[in-house]
Amino acid sequence: MAVRTIFSMAEDCARGERRGWQEFVRDYAPLARTLLNHYFPTLSPEVETHVTAVFQRARANDNAWFGQLKFQNEREFMMTFRELVFAYGREVARVPAPELSLDQVRSIMKDLPVVEREVLWLFIKGYDAARIGAMIMNSEATAQAAKAVANERLQQALPSATADAYNISARVLIAEAEKTGGDACLPLRTFNNLVNGQLSWRERELAEQHIRDCFRCLDRYTSFLEMIRLRKDAQPLGEAGIAPILSQLNLPVEKGRGIFSKLFAGGKKK
Ligand SMILES: [Zn+2]
Numbered sequence: 065m066a067v068r069t070i071f072s073m074a075e076d077c078a079r080g081e082r083r084g085w086q087e088f089v090r091d092y093a094p095l096a097r098t099l100l101n102h103y104f105p106t107l108s109p110e111v112e113t114h115v116t117a118v119f120q121r122a123r124a125n126d127n128a129w130f131g132q133l134k135f136q137n138e139r140e141f142m143m144t145f146r147e148l149v150f151a152y153g154r155e156v157a158r159v160p161a162p163e164l165s166l167d168q169v170r171s172i173m174k175d176l177p178v179v180e181r182e183v184l185w186l187f188i189k190g191y192d193a194a195r196i197g198a199m200i201m202n203s204e205a206t207a208q209a210a211k212a213v214a215n216e217r218l219q220q221a222l223p224s225a226t227a228d229a230y231n232i233s234a235r236v237l238i239a240e241a242e243k244t245g246g247d248a249c250l251p252l253r254t255f256n257n258l259v260n261g262q263l264s265w266r267e268r269e270l271a272e273q274h275i276r277d278c279f280r281c282l283d284r285y286t287s288f289l290e291m292i293r294l295r296k297d298a299q300p301l302g303e304a305g306i307a308p309i310l311s312q313l314n315l316p317v318e319k320g321r322g323i324f325s326k327l328f329a330g331g332k333k334k
Pocket residue numbers: 245246248249250274278279280281282
């Protein structure tokens with residue numbers, strides 16, 4: 065049997081073939097559910113409906129979402145999928161009243177090194193030190209220490225706020241961060257090389273300097289780390305979970321098991 069890759073899956077999906085969509089739903093419905101629950105909690109009570117709606121969007125207009133996709137590896141695909149989920153959540157879920165502004169975060173982060181900024185941003189995104197440690201592939205102790213600094217500064221900025229308050233602000237802060245940045249922003253390829261340790265010392269230093277000073281890349285890079293971790297931790301959806309979603313995507317019948325192949329089974333096509 066040929067090895068199935070993210071590329072063959074995406075090609076099948078672009079052609080509207082059931083096998084690709086089956087794999088896509090199996091591996092990515094759990095991620096859609098996690099992201100929607102985490103960043104758009106008002107959608108949680110009906111989350112399964114919303115997960116299906118995300119896949120319906122990708123399937124719409126003859127698989128148009130797949131038609132325009134460009135990615136070099138699964139991590140880049142994951143980031144584009146994240147954008148699809150966020151675009152959906154932003155349209156459907158009401159906007160929370162933010163408790164923190166980007167300017168406040170900027171002053172909270174002033175003089176912090178890049179790793180502590182990453183930790184702080186992930187903390188705002190609603191993760192605890194253990195999860196953050198797992199995401200930044202650093203020791204949990206580092207994340208814990210950085211989180212203590214983050215926590216102290218957030219408490220100074222918002223004395224009455226709870227951890228939930230930051231997470232409520234996260235969605236708005238992320239949208240604000242996306243509007244910053246410019247021509248010097250780092251491509252996903254650089255993030256991937258950074259994660260894989262494939263940059264020279266000098267390249268790494270330049271990349272980290274940019275991430276430190278650019279909210280857009282701080283958000284994108286921490287999202288990149290987040291998606292790698294969520295993907296590793298996600299359990300593929302079982303057949304019982306896949307079928308109800310597939311049934312709402314208007315896909316062609318399964319090859320070899322459709323009514324015609326059943327009719328012809330045992331007939332001339334033997
Ligand atoms: Zn940037």
